[in-house]
Amino acid sequence: MSDAERTLTLPTRWSQAASSWRDALGTLAVVARRDRFALVGIIIYVAFFAIALLSPVLAPYNPQELNYLPGGDVAANLPPSLSHPMGTTNLGRDIFSQLLYGSRAALMVGFVAALGVVILGTLVGLVAGYYGGWVDTVLMRLADVAFGVPFLPMAIVLVAFLGPNIWNVVLVMTLLLWRDTGRIIRAQVLSLRERSYIEAARVLGASHTRTMFVHIAPNVLPLSFLYGSLAIGWAILTEASISFLGFGDPNVISWGFMLQDAYNSQALARQAFHWFVPPGVCIMLAVMAGFFISRGYEELLFPRLRRR
Amino acid sequence: MLMPMLEVANLQKHYTLHGGMMASVFGGRRVVHALNGVSFNVEQGQSLGLAGESGCGKTTTAKLILKLLRPTSGAIRFAGRDISDLEGADLLGYRRQVQFVFQNPYEALNPRFTILRAMLEPLVIHGIGASALNRVERVADALRQVHLDPPEAFFMKYPHHLSGGQLQRVVIARALLVEPRLLVADEPVSMLDVSVRAGVLNLMRDLTRRHGLTTIYISHDLALIRYMCTTTAVMYLGTICEIGSTAEVIGRPKHPYTQALVAAVPDPDPTRAERVVKISDTVPTPLHIPVGCPFADRCPMVMDICRTVRPALRAIEGVRVACHLYEGPEEVH
Amino acid sequence: MALLDVERLSVEYQTLQGTVRAVRDVSFSLPPGRALGLVGESGCGKTTLARALIGVLPRNARITEGAVRFEGTDLLRLPADQFNDYRWRRIAMVPQAAMDSLDPVQRVGDQMVETIVLRGNLTRAAAADRARELFAMVGLQPDRLRLYPHELSGGMKQRAVIAMALALRPPLVIADEPVTALDVIVQHQVLQTLRDLREALGVSLLLITHDISVVASLCDDVAVMYAGRIVESGTVRQVFAEPRHPYTMGLRNAFPSLRAEQEHLVPIEGYPPDLAHPPQGCAFTARCPFAIPRCWEEDPVLRAEGDGQEAACHRAHEAPVLRVQAAEAFARLAGDEIRSAPREAC
Numbered sequence: 001m002s003d004a005e006r007t008l009t010l011p012t013r014w015s016q017a018a019s020s021w022r023d024a025l026g027t028l029a030v031v032a033r034r035d036r037f038a039l040v041g042i043i044i045y046v047a048f049f050a051i052a053l054l055s056p057v058l059a060p061y062n063p064q065e066l067n068y069l070p071g072g073d074v075a076a077n078l079p080p081s082l083s084h085p086m087g088t089t090n091l092g093r094d095i096f097s098q099l100l101y102g103s104r105a106a107l108m109v110g111f112v113a114a115l116g117v118v119i120l121g122t123l124v125g126l127v128a129g130y131y132g133g134w135v136d137t138v139l140m141r142l143a144d145v146a147f148g149v150p151f152l153p154m155a156i157v158l159v160a161f162l163g164p165n166i167w168n169v170v171l172v173m174t175l176l177l178w179r180d181t182g183r184i185i186r187a188q189v190l191s192l193r194e195r196s197y198i199e200a201a202r203v204l205g206a207s208h209t210r211t212m213f214v215h216i217a218p219n220v221l222p223l224s225f226l227y228g229s230l231a232i233g234w235a236i237l238t239e240a241s242i243s244f245l246g247f248g249d250p251n252v253i254s255w256g257f258m259l260q261d262a263y264n265s266q267a268l269a270r271q272a273f274h275w276f277v278p279p280g281v282c283i284m285l286a287v288m289a290g291f292f293i294s295r296g297y298e299e300l301l302f303p304r305l306r307r308r
Numbered sequence: 309m310l311m312p313m314l315e316v317a318n319l320q321k322h323y324t325l326h327g328g329m330m331a332s333v334f335g336g337r338r339v340v341h342a343l344n345g346v347s348f349n350v351e352q353g354q355s356l357g358l359a360g361e362s363g364c365g366k367t368t369t370a371k372l373i374l375k376l377l378r379p380t381s382g383a384i385r386f387a388g389r390d391i392s393d394l395e396g397a398d399l400l401g402y403r404r405q406v407q408f409v410f411q412n413p414y415e416a417l418n419p420r421f422t423i424l425r426a427m428l429e430p431l432v433i434h435g436i437g438a439s440a441l442n443r444v445e446r447v448a449d450a451l452r453q454v455h456l457d458p459p460e461a462f463f464m465k466y467p468h469h470l471s472g473g474q475l476q477r478v479v480i481a482r483a484l485l486v487e488p489r490l491l492v493a494d495e496p497v498s499m500l501d502v503s504v505r506a507g508v509l510n511l512m513r514d515l516t517r518r519h520g521l522t523t524i525y526i527s528h529d530l531a532l533i534r535y536m537c538t539t540t541a542v543m544y545l546g547t548i549c550e551i552g553s554t555a556e557v558i559g560r561p562k563h564p565y566t567q568a569l570v571a572a573v574p575d576p577d578p579t580r581a582e583r584v585v586k587i588s589d590t591v592p593t594p595l596h597i598p599v600g601c602p603f604a605d606r607c608p609m610v611m612d613i614c615r616t617v618r619p620a621l622r623a624i625e626g627v628r629v630a631c632h633l634y635e636g637p638e639e640v641h
Numbered sequence: 642m643a644l645l646d647v648e649r650l651s652v653e654y655q656t657l658q659g660t661v662r663a664v665r666d667v668s669f670s671l672p673p674g675r676a677l678g679l680v681g682e683s684g685c686g687k688t689t690l691a692r693a694l695i696g697v698l699p700r701n702a703r704i705t706e707g708a709v710r711f712e713g714t715d716l717l718r719l720p721a722d723q724f725n726d727y728r729w730r731r732i733a734m735v736p737q738a739a740m741d742s743l744d745p746v747q748r749v750g751d752q753m754v755e756t757i758v759l760r761g762n763l764t765r766a767a768a769a770d771r772a773r774e775l776f777a778m779v780g781l782q783p784d785r786l787r788l789y790p791h792e793l794s795g796g797m798k799q800r801a802v803i804a805m806a807l808a809l810r811p812p813l814v815i816a817d818e819p820v821t822a823l824d825v826i827v828q829h830q831v832l833q834t835l836r837d838l839r840e841a842l843g844v845s846l847l848l849i850t851h852d853i854s855v856v857a858s859l860c861d862d863v864a865v866m867y868a869g870r871i872v873e874s875g876t877v878r879q880v881f882a883e884p885r886h887p888y889t890m891g892l893r894n895a896f897p898s899l900r901a902e903q904e905h906l907v908p909i910e911g912y913p914p915d916l917a918h919p920p921q922g923c924a925f926t927a928r929c930p931f932a933i934p935r936c937w938e939e940d941p942v943l944r945a946e947g948d949g950q951e952a953a954c955h956r957a958h959e960a961p962v963l964r965v966q967a968a969e970a971f972a973r974l975a976g977d978e979i980r981s982a983p984r985e986a987c
């Protein structure tokens with residue numbers, strides 16, 4: 001390839017990748033404008049993002065740090081006060097700070113897992129739908145397996161096996177959640193493959209790879225994003241469940257971890273609402289936000305589905 | 309004799325239906341005999357029209373030529389070379405020489421690409437043009453050639469911003485960007501408004517003449533073929549029943565099917581007398597192909613031999629006809 | 642008296658993009674026993690007009706003005722239940738693409754009986770008899786009633802939906818694109834059936850199509866529609882032999898004919914206007930080679946041009962001269978010099 005050609009292919013590839021992303025963000029803006037709920041979802045995520053970024057500044061204490069009373073005793077099980085807005089845990093950690101830091105784990109798990117799901121699911125769907133034949137059969141059997149296993153138990157087993165590390169949680173989530181995206185994208189590719197403009201790409205001389213990634217992919221990305229936005233909520237919820245059950249990363253403060261901590265210290269029995277309600281509410285908000293956004297996407301992509 | 313540009317020899321294409329509704333509907337028979345031995349040659353500079361009713365295999369023929377489908381049997385040779393085993397660089401070379409204009413212009417352009425992006429695609433794929441700027445200039449020229457002027461106004465538009473006629477012009481311009489030798493057009497104007505059809509047809513005629521292109525037009529509209537083509541082939545149920553110069557085939561049709569087809573075309577001039585067409589309107593299905601003449605069930609002139617012996621193409625008065633009514637030397641392939 | 646008299650009918654659609662003025666100030670009349678062809682390009686408002694006539698417009702449509710007089714009664718002023726008495730009984734319609742909307746899982750005969758019972762208050766037995774009678778009338782063997790739609794060919798399905806429209810012996814049938822998407826031979830046979838029916842039953846026909854040849858072979862009168870308006874009307878012979886509107890003149894040379902000696906086609910440059918923003922003056926101005934300054938400002942009304950022919954053009958009185966210049970003028974506008982120059986070998 002000559003230099004001149006490289007200069008043209010690169011910009012077109014870039015501008016095209018950019019246009020897909022711009023497309024995706026553009027659709028997000030349209031979704032937000034059309035659908036109140038989706039707007040609320042987006043606002044919730046933006047707020048969580050801000051909190052996650054600013055948690056070192058916002059948090060009054062180190063979430064892992066044990067606090068002491070002026071007398072030297074551990075400041076355990078304090079009710080909400082001005083210095084500890086949500087009180088402290090039984091080991092004297094500041095709950096408010098934990099809550100703020102917990103957003104980091106939640107968002108990271110949610111978004112990285114969702115990204116993984118989008119990438120893996122789209123890739124599998126594209127390849128299976130485009131090539132068909134045995135490639136398709138093998139990949140779809142794999143999807144069946146992913147569908148067949150009970151989700152939460154499998155996630156726990158895998159995390160336990162791989163080690164309780166937050167990246168493993170993300171990996172496991174990706175491995176288990178790609179199946180819906182993969183199937184849907186495959187079905188979409190199957191119908192796109194017959195469209196004239198995809199045949200036109202072949203006639204123009206585009207290779208299989210080029211046809212798949214340059215011509216078909218932009219047309220399925222909105223659908224991938226729909227399933228990605230669904231996966232965010234799922235992943236956050238699953239991470240919380242895993243941590244709550246005690247299989248999570250002990251070094252990372254997450255909302256599920258907080259719940260487990262609260263549960264183990266009989267916070268429920270002591271009616272220490274200030275301890276277990278805030279993380280519960282945060283999990284609920286994050287999951288709901290993901291659901292709202294995906295619903296907005298769905299409305300935009302398949303307007304007829306919901307109007308009936 | 310000069311080698312024909314395109315040779316199609318005894319081409320067959322059968323589709324197998326996979327279960328589902330079609331299979332149950334048609335009582336277990338599951339093979340669609342879309343093409344049953346089609347042969348024709350296209351010479352350099354010629355324009356061939358493929359006519360026939362819906363389902364007779366016109367689009368299938370085109371897609372086989374474009375290597376979008378694999379034939380069940382038979383051969384297609386381009387400039388003497390069999391195209392069935394082309395791969396890699398050879399295939400790319402073939403793709404550069406043979407281009408296609410699709411029936412539905414609303415479907416032929418990727419909805420997510422701007423016009424500029426869609427038109428740069430073939431140049432990038434084939435490495436045409438020395439620089440990015442040069443490529444954009446080529447695109448602009450091509451758009452100007454199809455009367456989309458000024459081209460810059462169309463660069464950043466998406467397909468849904470354009471009308472059908474404009475889209476079909478873009479598709480034509482894009483096909484010509486790689487400077488092909490053979491252009492296949494499948495019903496290029498059937499989806500367009502009456503008043504814009506002439507513009508697209510004239511454009512194709514002028515451009516193909518100017519570039520010395522060989523063309524194959526596919527259409528169910530005999531009038532269009534009469535206007536665009538020097539040679540006409542009439543297809544029926546996956547075979548060619550008559551082929552020859554357009555003036556002969558349409559002006560003095562020999563095959564009973566061609567005669568019916570020509571007579572059935574309504575006339576825009578109300579003073580011309582109605583013609584009578586005596587054949588039934590039951591369109592045959594390619595799920596079961598008769599042993600003898602495929603047209604026997606509907607033919608008003610049917611004879612005993614027609615039901616048992618498949619008529620081959622014979623040279624009759626300058627055209628070639630597949631019908632037992634005519635006698636002449638049979639062709640062998 | 643005319644069977645159907647449409648006066649200054651206008652229909653609008655409310656859409657997200659704004660108001661689409663699909664039918665604008667349309668007037669025509671149809672004498673009993675005659676066949677009127679309504680021709681025009683896709684989107685010019687033909688279907689909208691037909692649906693307005695039998696009162697089955699979509700919900701976002703509104704008739705803004707005008708009258709539809711059927712045998713002297715203005716249907717638009719009738720209360721809904723009385724309008725119902727006219728629909729199907731007096732005016733029947735073969736909707737566009739009706740043959741594709743037959744229920745695939747119900748036998749054609751059952752669908753017909755159902756429809757006849759529903760529209761005509763007949764008993765099932767009487768309806769079944771009627772269905773057999775109708776099938777024979779449109780040239781189908783009555784035993785075909787037992788088949789499912791996919792077992793019928795396109796032509797048969799089209800005959801079946803025509804039969805349904807005839808169920809209650811209406812004096813007026815509106816057929817919207819009845820032969821579009823049919824193959825030539827099938828199209829020819831269905832047109833023949835329509836012709837026979839007209840003769841046998843004496844029904845009046847409003848035939849809607851984009852195909853001028855279909856009108857020429859079946860109709861007595863023709864109305865040419867462009868961008869929501871009727872721009873020319875008259876008998877088929879008058880309008881095709883001596884068009885008075887530049888659009889009709891342009892159409893004559895715009896598509897190939899199988900029989901006429903025709904050196905080359907002359908396109909009509911440009912595209913029809915967007916009906917959400919119809920231009921101020923004549924809707925054809927941007928594509929008309931004969932436009933004068935007045936055309937950009939003032940929308941011409943449909944005026945009698947003698948002998949029953951009508952045209953909506955400021956220069957209709959110059960028609961004989963314009964007709965001679967038309968081919969060349971349209972070609973010049975399209976920048977089609979290539980064709981007038983002698984062809985050289987490439």
Ligand SMILES: Nc1ncnc2c1ncn2[C@@H]1O[C@H](COP(=O)(O)OP(=O)(O)OP(=O)(O)O)[C@@H](O)[C@H]1O
Pocket residue numbers: 323324325340341342360361362363364365366367368369528594
């Ligand atoms: N992918 C397919 N699978 C099964 N049958 C097919 C397929 N594609 C085409 N056919 C059948 O093959 C026959 C020929 O089809 P083809 O599209 O070539 O016809 P055509 O002459 O182009 O018709 P038309 O004028 O309607 O476009 C038809 O009976 C059609 O139903």
Ligand SMILES: Nc1ncnc2c1ncn2[C@@H]1O[C@H](COP(=O)(O)OP(=O)(O)OP(=O)(O)O)[C@@H](O)[C@H]1O
Pocket residue numbers: 654655656661663681682683684685686687688689690699701737851916
């Ligand atoms: N339900 C609707 N809502 C909004 N606009 C509509 C609706 N139906 C039709 N239109 C618009 O009204 C105009 C006239 O449409 P109509 O269906 O009457 O055209 P037509 O002449 O029948 O076209 P065709 O030949 O394609 O059937 C078009 O611009 C169309 O887009």
Ligand code: SF4
Pocket residue numbers: 563564565601602603604605607608609610611614619630631632633
């Ligand atoms: S071979 Fe026989 S059936 Fe076939 S077209 Fe000729 S006369 Fe008719």
Ligand code: SF4
Pocket residue numbers: 886887888923924925926927929930931932933936941953954955956957
């Ligand atoms: S009114 Fe003017 S623009 Fe319209 S058709 Fe007549 S001459 Fe042409």
Ligand SMILES: [Mg+2]
Pocket residue numbers: 366367368494
């Ligand atoms: Mg076809």
Ligand SMILES: [Mg+2]
Pocket residue numbers: 687688689737817
């Ligand atoms: Mg219509």
